[in-house]
Amino acid sequence: MRIATWNVNSIRQRIDHLTAWLVERAPDIVCLQETKCMDEVFPRESLEALGYNVAVHGQKTFNGVAILSKLPFDEVTPRLPGDDVDDHARFLEAVVSTPRGAVRVASIYLPNGNPPSTEKYTYKIKWMDRLSKYASERLQLEEPLILAGDYNVIPNSIDVHNPAAWETDALFLPQTRERFRTLTNLGLTDAIRATNDTKGLYTFWDYQAGAWQKNWGIRIDHLLLSPQAADRLVGAGIDKHVRSWEKPSDHVPVWIDLKIEG
């Protein structure tokens, strides 16, 4: 079973890229972020035509997450628990059934948090604390669980072209990275790092300043796996070539293969 995540930076701008990539990579489940539209105008038909069930949780203009799945959804639940007044569309959880049992997947668009001196950073940190609480509860189910998305967290120095330049950025501050470690310390595995320890694996290149041409990238899109998922991990990759397509997203797809029959 192949599971992927991709921040598309507007689903309506990127629908042709998405369908081309779906044909090429043939994932079973895809978590999308920054769809940037209301559910009524989400281009679900072109995805259903490729055999995907489509679950959306969007809002006007900003944020927005979705999950595509070849298997039917048993459950679909929007919103990260822990704050009833948080109205950002940043979280969507789904459960599908395989012959080996349930697989639980969440599409995550964690707040950026810049600039760090503002309530935007406070919101990010609180969101990360809520995510840890959610994860610790779900881990008790002892299911294959995949938390996939744009975390807006650079976990380590090897995950950024120029660490010194990012020292005071919300994506790389010690408090941010501490909370990412809280997640992994719960028993969640960073799938890319479990399979590849080389430096310079990036998932995002800024549109500005020729960042792509200079390979000034950062690794901020992650798939975190419960032990029951990590034990079945047989491959992982980053589809870097998609960044060179015409009018690309600034993020590229990241995917894993789990040995789960069905």
Next chain:
DNA sequence: ATGGCCAATATGATTGGA
């Protein structure tokens, strides 16, 4: 690592992104 971008909005300037 900001000179250089991109997307959405009743839009022609502003906000948010990372």
